[in-house]
Amino acid sequence: MTDFHLFSFAAGDDPIHAALPPAQAFFAMDDYSLGPLDDESKREAFWRDMLRGYEEDDPEERATAGFSPWRELQSRLLQAPAGRVYMWHAANAADYVFVRMACHWLAQTGHALFAIDIPEEGYVLPTHAKLEQLCAGAAQISPAQRLQWAQEFVAMAARPEMLRELDDAGHLQCREMHVHDDFMLACCPTQWQLAARLVGETMAKACPPHCLGDVFWNMRLQCLIDAGLIEADGERVGLRNYRVRRRQSVPGN
Structure with missing residues (x-):
């Protein structure tokens, strides 16, 4: 058998x-x-x-x-x-x-x-x-x-949300992908740093740490850059190949 x-x-x-x-x-x-x-x-x-x-x-x-x-x-x-x-x-x-x-x-x-x-x-x-x-x-x-x-x-x-997390009681919660964007923005400095460092530090500071992986945080980083909330100083091909910083003024303000 x-x-x-x-x-x-x-x-x-x-x-x-x-x-x-x-x-x-x-x-x-x-x-x-x-x-x-x-x-x-x-x-x-x-x-x-x-x-x-x-x-x-x-x-x-x-x-x-x-x-x-x-x-x-x-x-x-x-x-x-x-x-x-x-x-x-x-x-x-x-x-x-x-x-x-x-x-x-x-x-x-x-x-x-x-x-x-x-x-x-x-x-x-x-x-x-x-x-x-x-x-x-x-x-x-x-x-x-x-x-x-x-x-x-x-x-x-069948649910429309694309992110699933467990709460403290072990129950599954379905959430929108952008639910942690403010947290990543808070982790992003106004000085230039490697994109890989921002992703790693965001993972480490999250609670619980490393529960959401680097691929998730990379995707949120790309969305925040696309939205103009984070700046990038190079071609976004490989997290170790470009730097990022939090934009100090939101476009249109």
């Missing part, structure tokens, strides 16, 4: 393969706290825009794979109908959506689903014994829970 281990991002599948053969690892390679969830072409376009100005590479080369990983997983599961599926998730909005998305996409597979909390140290799974211990303690998702989570995913995918 082949078991499957699902992650939203790559954790390095070698530790999994070594510790629990013949387990198969699946990596969605996406951040589901951002962007459309029900339209593949719109999601791909959203991520191309998110990566605008982020680095020198063509955004087309780094954009999301859309929903193709889920179709691939469905195909693999059909070839191993008796396997178990372990969903590894952390306490963040991206994985909150991820496990519900998995319940939606795998609704017709019939495989037993289990949820595993990712340890505080992150995705690194250092030992055979530790991995086996975590899998042994995995909670099986009941049919009723699977249905509820699948329905929750459909509901959140």
Whole structure:
């Protein structure tokens, strides 16, 4: 019997393969706290825009794979109908959506689903014994829970907001992308500094720190520059290749 281990991002599948053969690892390679969830072409376009100005590479080369990983997983599961599926998730909005998305996409597979909390140290799974211990303690998702989570995913995918965050109580909040723009403006000095430094310092000062990644803050930076609220002194191709500063007077005032 082949078991499957699902992650939203790559954790390095070698530790999994070594510790629990013949387990198969699946990596969605996406951040589901951002962007459309029900339209593949719109999601791909959203991520191309998110990566605008982020680095020198063509955004087309780094954009999301859309929903193709889920179709691939469905195909693999059909070839191993008796396997178990372990969903590894952390306490963040991206994985909150991820496990519900998995319940939606795998609704017709019939495989037993289990949820595993990712340890505080992150995705690194250092030992055979530790991995086996975590899998042994995995909670099986009941049919009723699977249905509820699948329905929750459909509901959140239908919402117009493109940003999803967890509040202090662990409840998902859907928000407009510009909700943190004032915070980034407050972090931006009136003296020139590298765009990469502004993005890094904004991430570090956010609460909780680093919850929203550098790609998100890059996208908000591009929007603030487009709006004339932040100035840039070079071509916006790669965060380390140009400087920014907060505009001291808003155009039109």
